[in-house]
Amino acid sequence: MHDSNEPRPHTGRRRNEAARRAILDAALELLADADGAPVSVETIARAAGVGKQTLYRWWPSKGAVLLDALTDRAAQDVPAPDTGDLREDLRELAIATFEASQRRPSAPALRTLVREAARDTHLAELMRVFTQSRRAAVRAVLERGRERGELPADRDLDLLVDQFYGFFWYRFLLGHAPLDAAAAEALTESLLG
Amino acid sequence: MHDSNEPRPHTGRRRNEAARRAILDAALELLADADGAPVSVETIARAAGVGKQTLYRWWPSKGAVLLDALTDRAAQDVPAPDTGDLREDLRELAIATFEASQRRPSAPALRTLVREAARDTHLAELMRVFTQSRRAAVRAVLERGRERGELPADRDLDLLVDQFYGFFWYRFLLGHAPLDAAAAEALTESLLG
DNA sequence: GTGTTACCGAGACCGGTAGTCTCGTCAAGA
DNA sequence: TCTTGACGAGACTACCGGTCTCGGTAACAC
Numbered sequence: 001m002h003d004s005n006e007p008r009p010h011t012g013r014r015r016n017e018a019a020r021r022a023i024l025d026a027a028l029e030l031l032a033d034a035d036g037a038p039v040s041v042e043t044i045a046r047a048a049g050v051g052k053q054t055l056y057r058w059w060p061s062k063g064a065v066l067l068d069a070l071t072d073r074a075a076q077d078v079p080a081p082d083t084g085d086l087r088e089d090l091r092e093l094a095i096a097t098f099e100a101s102q103r104r105p106s107a108p109a110l111r112t113l114v115r116e117a118a119r120d121t122h123l124a125e126l127m128r129v130f131t132q133s134r135r136a137a138v139r140a141v142l143e144r145g146r147e148r149g150e151l152p153a154d155r156d157l158d159l160l161v162d163q164f165y166g167f168f169w170y171r172f173l174l175g176h177a178p179l180d181a182a183a184a185e186a187l188t189e190s191l192l193g
Numbered sequence: 194m195h196d197s198n199e200p201r202p203h204t205g206r207r208r209n210e211a212a213r214r215a216i217l218d219a220a221l222e223l224l225a226d227a228d229g230a231p232v233s234v235e236t237i238a239r240a241a242g243v244g245k246q247t248l249y250r251w252w253p254s255k256g257a258v259l260l261d262a263l264t265d266r267a268a269q270d271v272p273a274p275d276t277g278d279l280r281e282d283l284r285e286l287a288i289a290t291f292e293a294s295q296r297r298p299s300a301p302a303l304r305t306l307v308r309e310a311a312r313d314t315h316l317a318e319l320m321r322v323f324t325q326s327r328r329a330a331v332r333a334v335l336e337r338g339r340e341r342g343e344l345p346a347d348r349d350l351d352l353l354v355d356q357f358y359g360f361f362w363y364r365f366l367l368g369h370a371p372l373d374a375a376a377a378e379a380l381t382e383s384l385l386g
Numbered sequence: 387g388t389g390t391t392a393c394c395g396a397g398a399c400c401g402g403t404a405g406t407c408t409c410g411t412c413a414a415g416a
Numbered sequence: 417t418c419t420t421g422a423c424g425a426g427a428c429t430a431c432c433g434g435t436c437t438c439g440g441t442a443a444c445a446c
Contacts, residue, residue, distance in 0.1 A: 012392030013442045019394075038312060040432060051395040052434080062433065118311035119231060158370055159379050166363030167356050174321075177351055186352050193386040205421030206413045212423080233403060244424040245405080255404065 015058070022048040023055055027069035031112045032105030039066070039112060063123025066113055071130065074106045078137045086145025087192055093141060094164070094184035097134070101172050101179050114173060131165075138164050151192075160191055208251070215241040216248055220262035224305045225298030232259070232305065256316025259306055264323065267299045271330045279338030280385055286334060287357070287377035290327070294365050294372050307366060324358075331357050344385075353384055 026047035030039045041062050045052045059065045081092040101107050117124040142157045151157075167187055171179050219240035223232045234255050238245045252258045274285040294300050310317040335350045344350075360380055364372050 011390065011444055054394065115311040118308040156379055159383065162363055162370060163356060163360050163383060166359035169363055170355055170359030177355060186349055190352065190356060204415060247423065249405065
């Protein structure tokens with residue numbers, strides 16, 4: 001038996017940081033270039049100049065690598081505007097979200113990632129965690145507004161959050177209509193009446 | 194050279210209608226049972242008691258079979274309410290859409306189909322055509338309402354349509370919140386203020 | 387330095403998939 | 417009866433995610 005509280009000191013060769021970076025960089029770049037098309041593990045490993053096993057030694061699945069590649073670069077901090085005005089906060093959040101969805105390489109990479117998540121339940125679960133904080137940010141803005149009386153007390157906030165992100169993902173994934181500042185403005189006005 | 198205007202009369206064995214039905218029925222059932230998980234061509238053929246080649250003789254790809262299986266059974270007629278009242282029409286459309294999204298086997302089959310379409314560009318294109326008529330129905334209702342003056346003349350109808358279907362697909366695919374009559378009611382109120 | 391350990395790149399391998407090809411069979415019409 | 421083309425069955429190719437094994441090598445203990 002091994003006492004896990006007092007682990008044996010590490011010996012042997014250490015993890016190659018350059019390989020980790022090369023994998024994440026290659027994954028993000030391929031993810032972005034694919035823009036929806038699947039990205040294979042073989043391709044990532046080859047592009048990173050790395051063996052497949054090195055990849056599977058540090059990540060449990062392809063999905064985990066892809067998500068890591070995205071979150072590693074994508075701005076992790078979610079904007080949390082609090083100007084004291086609901087309309088202003090929501091507009092700011094919408095503009096920031098929409099604007100971020102146009103940036104390379106994160107945006108096309110995210111599109112590919114969602115496509116992959118449609119088939120990969122493990123990745124789908126990770127994505128849920130990833131999006132949760134963004135949903136929470138919108139909800140917090142709405143809650144503050146409601147406390148200030150800018151929203152009826154009985155207004156269903158979950159409905160509003162789903163309207164916000166439903167609209168966003170719909171346009172982001174289909175790409176049939178713009179996600180620009182004007183759209184952000186119009187969505188905000190529509191949600192708050 | 195063969196004159197395509199006067200094709201040689203058909204000879205040989207005819208297409209087996211029973212096989213066609215068996216394939217579509219098996220595909221829909223498997224699609225519904227999978228509820229998101231992929232459905233393989235092998236499985237469909239086996240369940241239908243049919244050779245793979247029979248399937249590929251009549252459909253160009255797996256995606257085409259799946260879509261055909263869905264549209265074959267799913268109510269093709271899109272409701273087009275026209276009561277003379279925008280709010281009433283939109284509510285009716287929302288309730289009908291949400292209610293249809295709960296029915297078996299079409300609903301779970303549709304969920305699976307969308308997942309497949311995320312990887313299959315051919316299927317994605319077919320899906321676009323499939324959803325176009327539904328979008329048009331919502332837009333028609335909105336246009337009639339605008340003509341009656343129930344909506345400001347400068348209101349962006351594409352935005353409203355995307356809000357409607359964005360919300361629907363978001364909840365349908367994530368399944369984190371209900372798509373019931375109350376949600377339909379609330380969405381309608383939210384869209385029309 | 388020497389030995390041990392664990393990471394490294396490379397690639398064979400497994401199971402599963404979409405789609406093609408071929409086989410012998412069978413039904414519809416000439 | 418003969419030609420034609422659909423039929424069920426299944427071998428086959430190409431590709432993918434993931435596992436396994438190999439010889440080599442960097443980091444550390446001694």
